[in-house]
Amino acid sequence: MNAVLYSRIIRPLLFALDPEFVHRQTIRAGSQLSKSAVACRWLHKAFSVQYEELRVEAFGLRFQNPVGLAAGFDKHGYVYPIMAGLGFGHMEIGSVSYQPWLGNPSPTLLRLPLDGGLINRLGLNSEGSEVVYGRLCNVRFEIPTGINLVKTADPTISGEHAIEDYLQGFSKFYPLADFITLNLSCPNTIEGRTFEDPELLAPLLERMGKRTAELLADGSRRKPVLIKLSPDLEDHVLDRIVALAAQHNIDGFVIANTTVRRENLKTPKYVLERFGFGGLSGRPLKTYVEEMVEKVSARTARRIPIIACGGIGCTPGKDPAEEVWEYLNLGATLVQLHTGLIYRGPSIVRRINQGLVRILRKNKLSSLAEFFQGRAGFGNDRSSPPVEISHCDSSPPSFTASI
Ligand SMILES: Cc1cc2nc3c(=O)[nH]c(=O)nc-3n(C[C@H](O)[C@H](O)[C@H](O)COP(=O)(O)O)c2cc1C
Structure with a gap:
């Protein structure tokens, strides 16, 4: 399916339908197609392009290209083979919580076509670790696949129980996943505190370190563990999280989750107010993510790899490969979308990868590897001194809404 066909015919048809219905049907169809080896091979042929020069190595894993599928599209692990067939270099399944959780009642999705955005308040619905693990345990992942974990969104699970809940999911998926992403912006207690609160994050990472040591006692391979951040963190909280991540050998950051901000939107206010709370993704998120990628990259001297995620492919007339290139120049190593x-259709991955090859050639670079070598401090060199954070304080963090 080419980009013009998608934007002129398919997208208007899909956008005329209820977004939850479209997502459910896409997952249903994708799940059926995923069972057919012929369909997967066809998709691979039609959409996937591979270029030697786009290979990336980060946190001990090899990626065919830097473009990944962000969490939330395949929350329960139904459509892995199809998404891999679209040419993504990696993907995240989830967020998965240890216990099943229904999430919020409908409506949970609102498209903002005037802004190239989407608001969601799915409420961290998950079929739970047992079911998702059962679905994935016999799958051979062809691209690096992360399991994105979240604490069960049940607000009555708090304190020590919240940490144990997170650890149970972690123990379940650590042996299976290529990498683990901890989605920290989930409410931990009835008051809505999240694991982005450094007071809660410190014990979580401490206990996770111990659990990892237990899991590796039989000689199993160590897996990269990343943390995914909200773009709405205040600077002093971000600083403390970065310091904690460095102290606990976190392998990378995913920047960022959706925002609760509603600044500079073209969508009429009454539409936003009628829908109410939720996390905003797409084009309006991009500026915040760019700022945060730059900040974290500077604070870590690029020693902890960053996956930039926000708004790629949501600006009409803008080449999404240029957007990826901008993120890489701000300090990211990989990107997700x-x-x-939803806005550009399944050919977006091919378009980005073809565009990146053109950009490399224009810049007289033989490969992304050469580009990264030219960046100071690239990589995840644990022999470097730990990240120094300028102004760690103990003021209370800002809290982000759960979506
Ligand atoms: C419908 C929807 C569901 C999402 N669900 C999750 C989720 O379960 N876990 C998570 O970490 N991020 C989730 N996200 C956030 C995305 O992974 C991503 O961080 C965010 O949308 C920004 O990227 P984008 O602008 O390319 O969409 C969700 C996003 C959307 C739009």
């Missing part, structure tokens, strides 16, 4: 897939 979700909303762009």
Whole structure:
């Protein structure tokens, strides 16, 4: 399916339908197609392009290209083979919580076509670790696949129980996943505190370190563990999280989750107010993500790899490969997208990868590897001194809404 066909015919048809219905049907169809080896091979042929020069190595894993599918599209692990067939270099399944959780009642999705955005308040619905693990345990992942974990969104699970809940999911998926992403912006207690609160994050990472040591006692391979951040963190909280991540050998950051901000939107206010709370993704998120990628990259001297995620493919007339290139120049090593897939359709990955090859050639670079070598401090060199954070304080963090 080419980009013009998608934007002129398919997208208007899909956008005339209820977004939850479209997502459910896409997952249903994708799940059926995923069972057919012929369909997967066809998709691979039609959409996937591979270029030697786009290979990336990060946190001990090899990626065919830097473009990944962000969490939230395949929350329960139904459509892995199809998404891999679209040419993504990696993907995240989830967020998965240890216990099943229904999430919020409908409506949970609102498209903002005037802004190239989407608001969601799915409420961290998950079929739970047992079911998702059962679905994935016999799958051979062809691209690096992360399991994105979240604490069960049940607000009555708090304190020590919240940490144990997170650890149970972690123990379940650590042996299976290529990498684990901890989605920290989930409410931990009835008051809505999240694991982005450094007071809660410190014990979580401490206990996770111990659990990892137990899991590796039989000689199993160590898996990268990343943390995914909200773009709405205040600077002093971000600083403390970065310091904690460095102290606990976190392998990378995913920047960022959706925002609760509603600044500079073209969508009429009454539409936003009628829908109410939720996390905003797509084009309006991009500026915040760019700022945060730059900040974290500077604070870590690029020693901890960053996956930039926000708004790629959501600006009409803008080449999504240029957007990826901008993120890489701000300090990211890989990128992820979700909303762009809805706005640009399945050919977006191919378009980005073809565009990146052109950009490399224009810049007289033989490969992304050469580009990264030219960046100071690239990589995840644990022999470097730990990240120094300028102004760690103990003021209370800002809290982000759960979506
Ligand atoms: C419908 C929807 C569901 C999402 N669900 C999750 C989720 O379960 N876990 C998570 O970490 N991020 C989730 N996200 C956030 C995305 O992974 C991503 O961080 C965010 O949308 C920004 O990227 P984008 O602008 O390319 O969409 C979700 C996003 C959307 C649009």
